Amino acid sequence: MSKVWIKAKRLEFARDVLRDFCISSKELEACFTAYEQEGRIGFPSLRDLIGQEMNKGLLWRLKDTAHLLFRHGEEGLLGRFLDWGLGYIFHEAVKLKEDAHQLENYAPWFSDIAASPLDEAERELMERLTVVLGQTRESIDREIRRIRYIMDACLDLFPICYNQYAESQLLARYLFDQQAIVREVFRNKYDPLVEGIYGAPPENMPLLAARSLREGGWVDHANAALDMLESMRPDHPDLAAERALLAKGMKLSGQRRKAAG
Incomplete structure (x- = not known):
């Protein structure tokens, strides 16, 4: 290889x-x-x-x-x-x-x-x-x-x-989507894991996960990731823009479905 x-x-x-x-x-x-x-x-x-x-x-x-x-x-x-x-x-x-x-x-x-x-x-x-x-x-x-x-x-x-992968959407999406099993395995070391990668609070994790999910068409999951981000930092500078992009994507998707129907 x-x-x-x-x-x-x-x-x-x-x-x-x-x-x-x-x-x-x-x-x-x-x-x-x-x-x-x-x-x-x-x-x-x-x-x-x-x-x-x-x-x-x-x-x-x-x-x-x-x-x-x-x-x-x-x-x-x-x-x-x-x-x-x-x-x-x-x-x-x-x-x-x-x-x-x-x-x-x-x-x-x-x-x-x-x-x-x-x-x-x-x-x-x-x-x-x-x-x-x-x-x-x-x-x-x-x-x-x-x-x-x-x-x-x-x-x-x-x-x-893994702190060098703090900008990876793939890793962030996994940590968000599968946080139940990650928490189960890492137990009391879960917070040190996400904070070691993203800092405290680990706000970039849900932000990157939301982008990946939005790009993949997973609207509800992307919304949930943005909700997590908002709970961590309501004034995050990228939050409003991500909400707008998600809403725009939902609108376009609805228009395409209506046209196809």
């Missing part, structure tokens, strides 16, 4: 990395919670998240996109840290998937065998082998702790590495 192509796609890559991180973080946390509550890690979910070489899953695509963004970007060392962290999550999830496969497919099998009539030699061998299943549970516990630890570090790295 040429550096020219990568540079031209950087705004899309930045949006995609944050989007895929949020989705995969939510799905991983659901697997971890299920394991803590039910003792099952959710092998099918991990398998789908990771995918395979010819059909890459979300985590795999996240790792690859992060490599393109941060290894050719201007984020410097902190960007490489974030790139490494996202790659580490992927590789640790691969190990977790294999452990989940062992636990969910073979632990029940060994339990059935243990409840069946066995001679002394068979039982002795079974007990020797099932020691490894206990170690597999310990491995899963360690892998979950490591993934959570790195995900938390990534939450701190995103606002630092």
